[in-house]
Amino acid sequence: MPERETPQRWIDRLNTLGPRRSGNDAHRMLIDEVATELTALGYRVERDTHTFERWDAAEDAVSLTIDETRVEVSSAWPYSGETGPTGTTAPLMLLAGRRKTWASAAGRIAVIEVDNVEAPASLLLNSWDGRLPFDAVANPVISSELAGTDLTAAREAGVLGVIAVWRGLADHEARGQYLPFTRPHQGLPAVWVPESAGDRVVAAARRGARATLVLDATRHPDASMDTVWAVSPGTGPHVDESVLVVTHSDGGNAVEENGFIGLLALARDAATIPHDRTLVFVLVAGHLRIPAVTEHGQATTAWLDAHPELWSPDADGPTAVAGLVIEHLGAKRRRDEAPGTDDRTDAAEPELLYATTREFDALVRAEWRDAAPVKPGALIHLGEGEPLFEKGIPAIALVTGPASLLAETAHAGVDLDLLARQVDSFRALQRRLADAPDRTAFGTVRRPGRLRKLLAAGRIAWFLLRRARRAR
Incomplete structure (x- = not known):
C-alpha cells in the first residue's frame, strides 16, 4: 500500500465530500466507495440497512438575533428541534447552575452556559501500569455530555428554545461542533454560541x-444508511475463531472518521496473505446517530446483535477471540486553518489507545511505536470499541480525541506520517492476532462490577460538585 499516496487521496476525498452526517448523501457515497474498494479486493460485501428519520440543518438556516442585531452562532444543536423559516421570537432568560429550573423560563428562550471542563484523565480512564498518556482531558465531546442538559425536560416545561454559550473553548474550536450527538430528537430548537459572544448574550x-x-x-422520515461488512476466511486450524476489524463511516471531518483507510489496508493484507483465523471487516453506520440503530451502546452494538454467527460462542459460526477498532488516524492536536493563515498545527494529539486485557497491553507495547495503552474506565470506554468490551471480546482500539474531533470542517488536522505508522501497527497486530497459536494468549476481559461503577460515578459527581462550588 503506498502509504503516502492512498491516504492523501482519501483525506482529500473526505474534505471534498464534506460532513458525513448519518444518512446524508455524502455519508452514503463514502459507504458505497469503500464497498467498491472491498469488492475490488475480491470480497463479497454484505449490507445491513438502517432506516430512520434524519434531521438536518444547513448552515444558512441557523441564526440568532438579539435586539435586532445578529449574534454569531457556532453550530446548531443536532436533533434538537425546529423553528421553521421565520424562527421563534421571545424574551431571553438566563438559567445558571447545573440543575436547571426550566419552568422559570416557560414562554422564553433560555440561555445556559456550558464549560469545556478540564477533568483529570483518571476520572475517565484507567491504567495497566499506573500511568496515563496525559494528565487531563478537556474535550467538548465530553463536556457537552457532562453538562447534562435535558432539552426534552425544557420543552415539557414550556421553554421555547435554548441558547448554549461555550465557556473555556476557543471560538475557532467551537465552530461547527456537532454536539451532543448521542441524543434522540428532543423537539426543542437549540444552538451554540461562541465564548466571544457569551458575555453579550448573558x-x-x-x-x-x-x-x-x-x-x-428539516426532518427526512425515510432516510437510510448501510453498515457494510466482509469476511476473509481463515485457512488454518483456528478457522472457527474470528478477529473483528471495526470502524465507522459517519463523521464531520477528515479525522472523524478516516478509520476506513486502515480497514481497507488490513483487508488488502488479508486478501493477499493466508491467515489462520477468520477476519471480519466491519464499517458500521450510525455512530453519529446512535439512537437510530440501537438503544444501548455504540453503532457496532447493532451489528453484533444482528450477526452473532460471526462472533458469539452461542451461535453456529466462528467465535470472536479478538478485535481491532480503528478510529481517528493521524489526529493532530488542532485543526488546520484555512489557507492564508499563520496558525501552526504540527503537534500530534496524544494517542488514546485502549487495550482491554493485560496481555494486549503487552502486545501493543511490543508492536506500537511509543505506545502508552490504557484500560477502559469503570464507566466509560470511548468509541466503537465499547461494544466489544461489553461482549467480552479482547480488543485494541484507537480513539484519539482532539478538540475539533466533532467539528464540521474541511481543515481537520491529519498527520499522514503518523497515520501511516498507525496503519502499519494495526497491520502488524492483525497478523499477530490472526496467526497466534493459542487464543489464551489474548487474555480475558474483566468488566467492572457494580461497586467499581458506583465509586467511579461518585468520583465524577464529586468533581463536578467541587467545580460548581468554586464557580459560585
Whole structure:
C-alpha cells in the first residue's frame, strides 16, 4: 500500500465530500466507495440497512438575533428541534447552575452556559501500569455530555428554545461542533454560541431582551444508511475463531472518521496473505446517530446483535477471540486553518489507545511505536470499541480525541506520517492476532462490577460538585 499516496487521496476525498452526517448523501457515497474498494479486493460485501428519520440543518438556516442585531452562532444543536423559516421570537432568560429550573423560563428562550471542563484523565480512564498518556482531558465531546442538559425536560416545561454559550473553548474550536450527538430528537430548537459572544448574550438574558432564534431544520422520515461488512476466511486450524476489524463511516471531518483507510489496508493484507483465523471487516453506520440503530451502546452494538454467527460462542459460526477498532488516524492536536493563515498545527494529539486485557497491553507495547495503552474506565470506554468490551471480546482500539474531533470542517488536522505508522501497527497486530497459536494468549476481559461503577460515578459527581462550588 503506498502509504503516502492512498491516504492523501482519501483525506482529500473526505474534505471534498464534506460532513458525513448519518444518512446524508455524502455519508452514503463514502459507504458505497469503500464497498467498491472491498469488492475490488475480491470480497463479497454484505449490507445491513438502517432506516430512520434524519434531521438536518444547513448552515444558512441557523441564526440568532438579539435586539435586532445578529449574534454569531457556532453550530446548531443536532436533533434538537425546529423553528421553521421565520424562527421563534421571545424574551431571553438566563438559567445558571447545573440543575436547571426550566419552568422559570416557560414562554422564553433560555440561555445556559456550558464549560469545556478540564477533568483529570483518571476520572475517565484507567491504567495497566499506573500511568496515563496525559494528565487531563478537556474535550467538548465530553463536556457537552457532562453538562447534562435535558432539552426534552425544557420543552415539557414550556421553554421555547435554548441558547448554549461555550465557556473555556476557543471560538475557532467551537465552530461547527456537532454536539451532543448521542441524543434522540428532543423537539426543542437549540444552538451554540461562541465564548466571544457569551458575555453579550448573558447580559441580554439578564435584562430579558427579546431574541429571534432561527433553526430551520428539516426532518427526512425515510432516510437510510448501510453498515457494510466482509469476511476473509481463515485457512488454518483456528478457522472457527474470528478477529473483528471495526470502524465507522459517519463523521464531520477528515479525522472523524478516516478509520476506513486502515480497514481497507488490513483487508488488502488479508486478501493477499493466508491467515489462520477468520477476519471480519466491519464499517458500521450510525455512530453519529446512535439512537437510530440501537438503544444501548455504540453503532457496532447493532451489528453484533444482528450477526452473532460471526462472533458469539452461542451461535453456529466462528467465535470472536479478538478485535481491532480503528478510529481517528493521524489526529493532530488542532485543526488546520484555512489557507492564508499563520496558525501552526504540527503537534500530534496524544494517542488514546485502549487495550482491554493485560496481555494486549503487552502486545501493543511490543508492536506500537511509543505506545502508552490504557484500560477502559469503570464507566466509560470511548468509541466503537465499547461494544466489544461489553461482549467480552479482547480488543485494541484507537480513539484519539482532539478538540475539533466533532467539528464540521474541511481543515481537520491529519498527520499522514503518523497515520501511516498507525496503519502499519494495526497491520502488524492483525497478523499477530490472526496467526497466534493459542487464543489464551489474548487474555480475558474483566468488566467492572457494580461497586467499581458506583465509586467511579461518585468520583465524577464529586468533581463536578467541587467545580460548581468554586464557580459560585
